[in-house]
Amino acid sequence: MKKHIVVIAGDGIGQEVTTVGKQVLDRIAERFGHEFTYDEALIGHAAIEATGNPLPEETITKSKQSDAILFGAVGHPKYDNDPSAKVRPEQGLLGIRKALGLYANLRPIKLFDELLQASSIKPEFLQGADILFFRELTGDVYFGEKGRRDDGNTAYDLMIYSRYEVERIAVKAFDAAMTRRKKLCSVDKANVLESSRLWREVVQDVAKRYPEVEVEHQFIDTAAMLLIKDPRRFDVVVTGNLFGDILTDEASQIAGSMGMLASASIGDTTGLYEPIHGSAHDITGKGVANPLASVLSVALMLEISFGMKAEAEAVVDAIDQVLKAGFRTRDIANANTPADLILGTEAMGKQVLSKL
Numbered sequence: 130m131k132k133h134i135v136v137i138a139g140d141g142i143g144q145e146v147t148t149v150g151k152q153v154l155d156r157i158a159e160r161f162g163h164e165f166t167y168d169e170a171l172i173g174h175a176a177i178e179a180t181g182n183p184l185p186e187e188t189i190t191k192s193k194q195s196d197a198i199l200f201g202a203v204g205h206p207k208y209d210n211d212p213s214a215k216v217r218p219e220q221g222l223l224g225i226r227k228a229l230g231l232y233a234n235l236r237p238i239k240l241f242d243e244l245l246q247a248s249s250i251k252p253e254f255l256q257g258a259d260i261l262f263f264r265e266l267t268g269d270v271y272f273g274e275k276g277r278r279d280d281g282n283t284a285y286d287l288m289i290y291s292r293y294e295v296e297r298i299a300v301k302a303f304d305a306a307m308t309r310r311k312k313l314c315s316v317d318k319a320n321v322l323e324s325s326r327l328w329r330e331v332v333q334d335v336a337k338r339y340p341e342v343e344v345e346h347q348f349i350d351t352a353a354m355l356l357i358k359d360p361r362r363f364d365v366v367v368t369g370n371l372f373g374d375i376l377t378d379e380a381s382q383i384a385g386s387m388g389m390l391a392s393a394s395i396g397d398t399t400g401l402y403e404p405i406h407g408s409a410h411d412i413t414g415k416g417v418a419n420p421l422a423s424v425l426s427v428a429l430m431l432e433i434s435f436g437m438k439a440e441a442e443a444v445v446d447a448i449d450q451v452l453k454a455g456f457r458t459r460d461i462a463n464a465n466t467p468a469d470l471i472l473g474t475e476a477m478g479k480q481v482l483s484k485l
């Protein structure tokens with residue numbers, strides 16, 4: 130198959146991990162006889178430096194013409210420490226999600242057996258945990274009206290959802306539940322927020338079309354607790370943009386590290402595949418970032434955008450083999466990991482390629 134992929138590496142460790150992701154794509158093309166062509170595009174701080182704009186028009190044009198996008202990360206400490214900055218790297222990511230209509234962000238939480246010990250949660254509560262989050266990605270407080278009032282001492286971000294936005298993400302989540310363990314948990318704050326009461330109402334309506342799916346509703350605070358207490362109780366979780374952002378960083382500790390969580394941002398057109406982690410200023414340039422979230426994002430791209438199930442399985446299997454051989458990046462190593470098995474970004478990438 131011929132596929133055209135736009136690589137948007139972005140900032141910080143985005144550059145380092147995306148290099149490995151692309152190498153894996155090349156290896157898959159070679160092994161399975163596909164032809165992948167690539168283009169690169171700018172976003173975030175890198176784009177601001179080059180053009181003054183975190184999301185140049187050219188990036189949107191190239192992305193729209195692609196079969197899929199491999200995304201790294203955006204962010205720079207310069208903006209994190211300057212709340213008054215008007216132009217910010219994160220606007221690039223939010224902008225591309227909106228421009229491409231990527232309203233569903235799938236975040237699988239899958240614990241590789243070998244990483245049971247890497248998690249901060251006790252192994253006996255974890256084994257077999259397998260959750261698929263559907264995070265709504267183009268609505269909520271992220272995109273509601275925002276601003277400052279009066280003398281600048283009052284600020285607001287409007288939390289807003291429309292029926293169609295909730296319905297389309299709910300349908301995707303229920304469809305996925307039907308292919309899994311047929312359990313769906315919808316997370317909101319309907320005891321307080323009106324937008325959450327609409328969310329719950331719509332999810333209840335959609336549920337009527339899926340009588341086989343066992344549905345529960347949890348408040349965000351309780352869901353955050355249950356995720357740590359008993360992660361195995363969850364199958365598919367559907368939630369809004371902000372709650373989904375926070376819950377999935379929390380859930381990364383089930384999988385062992387932020388460096389293990391991939392995601393697929395999809396809608397009605399092309400798909401964008403992104404690790405859930407950011408540009409990680411604290412480790413940028415040190416060559417120690419875990420590239421497996423990017424490699425797992427490639428696996429999601431192969432399966433979801435290209436329908437290449439065997440190829441996706443080959444990638445996940447290669448990671449499994451590397452972990453079984455004992456190799457770890459620093460974030461998933463522990464006190465018992467022999468020093469010679471703790472690898473940097475590039476060396477971990479080489480191990481994965483060797484198993485492919």
Ligand SMILES: NC(=O)c1ccc[n+]([C@@H]2O[C@H](COP(=O)([O-])OP(=O)(O)OC[C@H]3O[C@@H](n4cnc5c(N)ncnc54)[C@H](O)[C@@H]3O)[C@@H](O)[C@H]2O)c1
Nearest residue numbers: 202203204205387388405406407408409410412418419460
């Ligand atoms: N999707 C994105 O592009 C995205 C996501 C989150 C944060 N950000 C941005 O990234 C910048 C840094 O944010 P942050 O530090 O809060 O979050 P972060 O996700 O960048 O890092 C959080 C922690 O996880 C570690 N970590 C993250 N990815 C890792 C990997 N692959 N391997 C090993 N360790 C890893 C980091 O070293 C850090 O200690 C900010 O500017 C933020 O806005 C971007």
Ligand SMILES: CC(C)[C@H](C(=O)O)[C@@H](O)C(=O)O
Nearest residue numbers: 203219222223374405406407
């Ligand atoms: C960088 C930021 C805009 C982004 C988000 O909040 O969606 C990030 O945290 C993520 O999870 O992809």
Ligand SMILES: [Mg+2]
Nearest residue numbers: 374375378405
């Ligand atoms: Mg996040």
